[in-house]
Amino acid sequence: MDSSLTATHAHLAERAYNIRRNALLMGEVQGQGYVGQALDIADVLAVAYFHAMDYRPDDPDWDGRDRFLLSNGHYAIALYAALIEAGIVPQEELETYGSDDSRLPMSGMASYTPGMEMSGGSLGQGLTIAVGHALGLKRRGNKSFVYTLFSDGELDEGAVWEALMSAAHWQLDNMIAVVDINNQQADGPSSQVMAFEPLVDKMEAFGWFTQRIDGNDLAAVIRAFDAAREHPGPQPRMIIADTRMGCGVPFLEAREKNHFIRVDPHEWQLALEALDAGRTA
Numbered sequence: 074m075d076s077s078l079t080a081t082h083a084h085l086a087e088r089a090y091n092i093r094r095n096a097l098l099m100g101e102v103q104g105q106g107y108v109g110q111a112l113d114i115a116d117v118l119a120v121a122y123f124h125a126m127d128y129r130p131d132d133p134d135w136d137g138r139d140r141f142l143l144s145n146g147h148y149a150i151a152l153y154a155a156l157i158e159a160g161i162v163p164q165e166e167l168e169t170y171g172s173d174d175s176r177l178p179m180s181g182m183a184s185y186t187p188g189m190e191m192s193g194g195s196l197g198q199g200l201t202i203a204v205g206h207a208l209g210l211k212r213r214g215n216k217s218f219v220y221t222l223f224s225d226g227e228l229d230e231g232a233v234w235e236a237l238m239s240a241a242h243w244q245l246d247n248m249i250a251v252v253d254i255n256n257q258q259a260d261g262p263s264s265q266v267m268a269f270e271p272l273v274d275k276m277e278a279f280g281w282f283t284q285r286i287d288g289n290d291l292a293a294v295i296r297a298f299d300a301a302r303e304h305p306g307p308q309p310r311m312i313i314a315d316t317r318m319g320c321g322v323p324f325l326e327a328r329e330k331n332h333f334i335r336v337d338p339h340e341w342q343l344a345l346e347a348l349d350a351g352r353t354a
C-alpha cells in the first residue's frame with residue numbers, strides 16, 4: 074500500500090471502530106439491540122460515510138447529497154452509530170436510544186432522525202425506493218449517487234428482484250447497492266431458509282456490475298466502493314458483502330448465531346473492552 078492508501082485505511086479503521094463503539098453504547102443503554110448486525114456492517118458504513126459519500130452534516134437535506142437508504146430497518150442502530158460519527162446526529166443523543174421522544178427509536182423512522190432517508194421496517198422495500206430516487210435524480214440532472222443497504226433475508230422478497238430488473242432496465246448507473254450476506258435471518262441461516270447462490274451470477278444476469286467481497290476486510294470494501302463509483306458502464310452497481318456477525322468483539326462473534334444476539338447485562342462493558350483490545354492489538 075502506498076502512504077496515502079495507508080492513511081485512508083487507518084482513518085477508516087478508526088471510523089469503523091467508533092461506529093462499533095457507538096452501537097455497543099446504544100445497546101448498553103437499552104440492554105438490547107441488533108448489535109451483532111451493527112458490528113458486521115460497520116466497515117461498510119465507515120467506507121460509505123467517510124470515504125464514498127458526499128453530504129453536509131449540518132444540512133442533511135442538502136439536494137446535492139448522496140443518498141443512503143437503509144432497507145433493513147432493524148439495522149437502525151448501525152445507521153445511528155454512523156450518523157452520530159458523521160456529526161449528523163449529536164453524540165449526546167446516543168444516551169436517548171430507544172426511549173420515549175428520542176430521535177433514535179429502536180425501529181428506524183425516517184421522519185424522526187436527521188439523515189435517515191427511509192423507514193425500512195417492512196423488509197424488501199429499500200431497493201424499490203432506491204430505484205425511484207435514482208431515476209428521479211437522473212431525470213432532473215442531479216449527479217448524486219443513491220446508495221442502499223439491504224440484507225440477505227430480504228433476498229426472499231419478490232419485490233427485490235423486480236427492483237433489480239428495473240434498475241438495469243433504466244440504466245441506473247447512479248445506484249450502488251450493498252447486500253449484507255451475514256448468512257442469518259429470523260428463521261435461521263439464510264442459505265437454509267431460501268437458497269440464493271450463485272448470487273454473483275444472478276446479479277450479473279439481472280444486469281448489474283457486481284463485485285463480491287469480504288465485507289469485514291476494510292481494504293476490500295474501499296476498493297469495491299471505488300470500483301463501483303468509477304465503473305464506466307451504464308449498469309447499476311452491486312456489492313455483495315460477506316460479513317461476520319459480531320465482528321470486532323471476538324466473544325460475540327463466537328456466540329451461537331442468532332438473529333437477535335443475547336448480550337447479558339455484565340457483558341456490555343466486556344464487549345467494549347474486547348473491541349478496544351482489538352483496536353490496539
Ligand SMILES: Cc1ncc(C[n+]2csc(CCOP(=O)(O)OP(=O)(O)O)c2C)c(N)n1
Pocket residue numbers: 110145147194195196197224225226227255257258259260331332333
Ligand atoms: C416484510 C417483512 N417480513 C418479515 C419481517 C420480520 N423480520 C424482521 S427482521 C427479519 C430477518 C430478515 O433477514 P435479515 O435482515 O438477513 O436478518 P439478520 O441478518 O438481521 O438476522 C424478519 C423476517 C419484516 N420486518 N418485514
Ligand SMILES: [Mg+2]
Pocket residue numbers: 224225226253254255256257258263
Ligand atoms: Mg442477514
